[in-house]
Amino acid sequence: MNVIFYIxxxxxxxxTILVITRTNAVHALLxxxxxxxxxxxxxxxxxxxxAAALEVIxxxxxxxxxxxxxxxxxxxxPVSITQERAWLRPRMWIGPGILSxxxxxxxxxxxxxxxxxxxxxxSAGxxxxxSxxxxxxxxxxxxxxxxxxxxxxxxxxxxRVSSLKxxxxxxxxxxxxxxxxxxxxxxxxxxxxxxxxxxxxxxVELASLLLLAGxxxxxxxxxxxxxxxxxxxxxx
Amino acid sequence: MTxxxxxxxxxxxxxxxxxxxxxxxxxxxxxxxxMSIEIMLxxxxxxFITAGAAWGQPDGQxxxxxxxxxxxxxxxxxxxxxxxMYHCFKTLDADAASKMRG
Numbered sequence: 001m002n003v004i005f006y007i008x009x010x011x012x013x014x015x016t017i018l019v020i021t022r023t024n025a026v027h028a029l030l031x032x033x034x035x036x037x038x039x040x041x042x043x044x045x046x047x048x049x050x051a052a053a054l055e056v057i058x059x060x061x062x063x064x065x066x067x068x069x070x071x072x073x074x075x076x077x078p079v080s081i082t083q084e085r086a087w088l089r090p091r092m093w094i095g096p097g098i099l100s101x102x103x104x105x106x107x108x109x110x111x112x113x114x115x116x117x118x119x120x121x122x123s124a125g126x127x128x129x130x131s132x133x134x135x136x137x138x139x140x141x142x143x144x145x146x147x148x149x150x151x152x153x154x155x156x157x158x159x160r161v162s163s164l165k166x167x168x169x170x171x172x173x174x175x176x177x178x179x180x181x182x183x184x185x186x187x188x189x190x191x192x193x194x195x196x197x198x199x200x201x202x203x204v205e206l207a208s209l210l211l212l213a214g215x216x217x218x219x220x221x222x223x224x225x226x227x228x229x230x231x232x233x234x235x236x
Numbered sequence: 237m238t239x240x241x242x243x244x245x246x247x248x249x250x251x252x253x254x255x256x257x258x259x260x261x262x263x264x265x266x267x268x269x270x271m272s273i274e275i276m277l278x279x280x281x282x283x284f285i286t287a288g289a290a291w292g293q294p295d296g297q298x299x300x301x302x303x304x305x306x307x308x309x310x311x312x313x314x315x316x317x318x319x320x321m322y323h324c325f326k327t328l329d330a331d332a333a334s335k336m337r338g
Contacts, residue, residue, distance in 0.1 A: 005240050009248045016252055016275055020259035025267055046289040051297045058304050063311050070315045074322055087264045096261035100254040107250040111243045191294040200298050207305040214309030221316035
C-alpha cells in the first residue's frame with residue numbers, strides 16, 4: 001500500500017503540473033482526469049474507498065464532462081492555442097512560482113517541525129477512547145440481516161454521536177489508526193452514511209440547498225435571449 | 237492502511253493546492269482558472285480525507301462529500317458564466333471582463 005500511495009501521488013503531482021502548463025484545453029482536461037484518478041487511488045490507499053468511488057464518479061465523471069461540453073461549445077481552434085502560448089510567457093511564471101514555492105517551504109517546515117507528536121501524546125494521555133472500538137462493532141453488525149441492521153443503525157449511532165464529543169474534553173490524539181488495519185477498514189460507506197445522516201443532517205440539507213441554488217443560477221445564466229433583448233432595448 | 241504517514245498525505249495535498257494556486261495566478265484563460273480551482277478544492281478534500289483517516293473517523297469523508305457538492309455547484313455556475321462571457325466578449329481572456337459597466 002505504501003508503494004501504491006507514493007506512485008499515485010507522484011502521478012497526481014505530475015499530471016497536475018501538466019494541467020496547469022498545457023495550452024490546449026482538451027489536453028489539460030485529459031491530464032486533469034489522470035490527476036483525479038490518481039487522487040482517487042490515494043483516497044483508496046488512505047482507507048476511504050467510498051470517497052475514492054465518489055471522486056471517480058463525480059469529479060472525473062461529471063465535472064470533467066461538463067468542462068468538455070463547454071470546451072466543445074466554445075469551439076476553440078488553433079488560434080486560441082497560439083494566443084494561449086502568447087499569454088504563457090516564461091516570465092509570467094516567476095512571481096506566482098516563487099510565491100507558491102515559499103508557501104510550500106513553509107508547509108514543509110511546519111510539517112517537519114513537529115516530529116511524531118501523536119504517539120508521544122498518546123503515551124502521555126489517557127487511554128484510547130472507545131471510538132476506535134465502535135466502528136469495529138459496526139462492522140460486525142453489518143453482517144446481519146437488513147431489519148436488525150436498521151434497528152442497530154439507530155443505536156450504533158449513539159456511540160458515534162457521543163464519540164464526537166470526547167475530543168473536546170481530552171484533546172490528546174488517539175493512536176494513529178492508519179497503522180491499525182482494523183480501524184482503517186472501519187471507514188466503510190456505512191459509517192460515512194451514518195455520520196452523514198446523523199450529526200451532519202443539517203449539512204446535507206444545506207448542500208441540497210446549495211445545489212438547488214447552483215441549478216437555478218446555471219439556468220438563469222444559460223438562458224440567452226431575455227437579457228440580450230433587454231440589453232438591446234436599453235441600447236436602442 | 238499499512239503505515240502511510242499522515243504527514244506525507246498532507247504534504248501531497250499541499251503540493252496539489254499550491255499547483256492549483258499557481259495555475260489560478262498564472263493563467264488568463266477562464267477555463268484554465270476554473271480547472272485550477274477544481275484542483276485546489278480537490279486538494280482540500282484530500283486534506284480532509286487524510287485527517288479523517290488519521291483519526292479513524294468518517295467525518296473527513298463527510299466533509300469531502302460536502303466539498304464535492306460545493307464544487308459541482310460552483311463549476312456549473314462558473315461554466316455558465318464562462319459561456320455568457322464568451323457570448324459577450326468573444327474571448328476567454330479574464331482581463332476582458334475587468335471593467336464593470338452595468
